[in-house]
Amino acid sequence: MATVVSFFQINTYDQGGPQLLTPADASRLDPTIWSDLYEERAAHRQFDGGYPRVEAELLAWREIEWRWHFAHREPVPAEVCAGCGQLIGADEALDLIDGARVHMKGHRCRIAYEQRWRPAASSALVALGLQPPGPIGSRCARQVCPTPS
Numbered sequence: 001m002a003t004v005v006s007f008f009q010i011n012t013y014d015q016g017g018p019q020l021l022t023p024a025d026a027s028r029l030d031p032t033i034w035s036d037l038y039e040e041r042a043a044h045r046q047f048d049g050g051y052p053r054v055e056a057e058l059l060a061w062r063e064i065e066w067r068w069h070f071a072h073r074e075p076v077p078a079e080v081c082a083g084c085g086q087l088i089g090a091d092e093a094l095d096l097i098d099g100a101r102v103h104m105k106g107h108r109c110r111i112a113y114e115q116r117w118r119p120a121a122s123s124a125l126v127a128l129g130l131q132p133p134g135p136i137g138s139r140c141a142r143q144v145c146p147t148p149s
């Protein structure tokens with residue numbers, strides 16, 4: 001019997017703890033997968049989580065940005081801070097779930113790192129045809145969100 005591995009499945013059997021599985025290379029650039037993921041995650045937050053649709057879409061978009069980054073990130077050498085690009089020692093490093101390391105002090109480097117990968121992920125998703133949530137003129141205003149009064 002074949003094992004079906006979901007795009008979103010968490011593998012808890014590895015000794016290293018839970019790991020987010022990424023799609024096969026061929027599907028990483030399939031817009032349908034990312035679009036379906038976005039819609040599914042927004043609906044989950046709206047209907048199961050009780051979030052207003054606008055907020056559910058924003059949270060879903062943040063999640064798929066993260067998933068895009070996780071699937072497409074470029075590895076940073078362990079001795080280099082992913083935030084500032086400077087050398088980093090083990091005693092000053094914060095190991096992130098995506099494998100990157102940043103300086104712990106003040107979280108400045110973690111923030112800088114996220115400020116680089118998140119817009120890149122968002123741009124890549126938009127290039128695939130996805131439309132991020134937003135105010136008037138966005139998919140939200142056109143399709144599913146209530147009109148502000």
Ligand SMILES: [Zn+2]
Pocket residue numbers: 081082083084085086102103109
């Ligand atoms: Zn740093």
